[in-house]
Amino acid sequence: MISLRILVFLIMFSSIIFSSIILTILDIFPPQKDVRPLGKYYLNYSYFEHGNITRTAKSPEAVTAIVWDYRGLDTLFETTVFFLAVMGGLTLFRVEKADLSKTRIKYIGMTMIVKQATKILAVLIIAVSASIALHGHLTPGGGFQGGTALAIAPLLVLAAYSKYILEEHGLTYLKAILIRSISLSMIWIVVLMPALNGYNLMQNQPFYPGEIFNQLISGSLFFYNLLEYLAIGMGFTAVFLYLSIPEKIYLEELRSIESEKG
């Protein structure tokens, strides 16, 4: 009566419990109770200036300070790698403009309950994602987290209504790719501007202001979060728009190429 998969799973479960009890009794790998010295340095000097450190990252959130200030070059090239991956994907789904306007399938969408719920939820998701991204230097969050949350809102509208509603209301392929490219080039400008005025590359504190109108901004961390939010959200939207083109267009093109050759 018990199928083979459940039996194998129960064997694995009991072996895990047995081996972990044996490891705890023998005390082979005790978990640590103190932080490593490098982590302690980052925790100590990420907001206050004391001892003989005179310049800090001015943000009470240690993880965002490490990601965009102490190890900023890692994150810069990670964003570029993501840009290249989306660009490679969009190349595969390229189609001529004349073919695209030829096939428009009449699609009614889901039922009325789903449509009403989607109207409320899409606006809520945009507001929450903007809050996660722009408060990245004060609370956990940041640019990348808000960007992927922003990509869910057009996906919901695409599932409940159809793709053509999105295009009629102004979110075309060209606009998404344009916003993404402009945000990425502005990230590179924010990186290069301290170097042109005599400081190091990607330097935060003396060049960018730490506080504006008595609100804590942490220098360039705020601008990085905002621009990364826009770049990643629009990148995913472009990918989903291209993925939902119906498959007939590509199959016709491949058949026509094969009949020309053979």
Add this chain to the structure above:
Amino acid sequence: MNITMVLILSIYGIVRKPNLVKKLIALTILGDTANMFVIFIGYRLIYPVIPPVLPIIDQNRLIEFLEQAVDPLPQALVLTAVVIGLAVNCLIAFAIIQMYRLYGTVDVRKIFEKVFPEERV
């Protein structure tokens, strides 16, 4: 224990299942488990433990913040790893769609027979 078992399961899933989409699912599970292992190294087993965010901006409370917070460095490195894993998995998914258009099937053994029709394993 648990992490070792999930790693062995996902490597088994990549090697032995002949469908390409199932290989992609097992690859995502492998990446997520490796990231969880890195964060598990940066944890400390004491009782009042807080994430590495300064709650009240006051220099007198710095000492007790240092005694209770968790290591922030593995979390920053895992953020980069998640994004790069996402980029690679996206490209593999696009490649699978293109392979279906060209060969008509997503089964690895049948693709092998179509590309090398004279070899017998």
Add this chain to the structure above:
Amino acid sequence: MIILHLIMLLVSSILGLFFAYMAITEKDLLKAIGFSAGQSVAYSLIFYILMAPDVLLAYIAVSVGVYTALLVFTVSKTTRYEED
């Protein structure tokens, strides 16, 4: 009180192992995608107990939002059931 954290960690890891095992040995690909999303929710509980909120927000948006949508698009353009 530390026992409570450890018990929650144990329950979430066993749930994660269960969903990962069911996802890998399942013939219907849409059900496998659903199990993979369940495994991501169990893993994000583990990330919260290990006190890493930045990683949790990034991971849950990516794994439950983007991977599920991407894989459902891929399965709808190829075959649904796995052959023997």
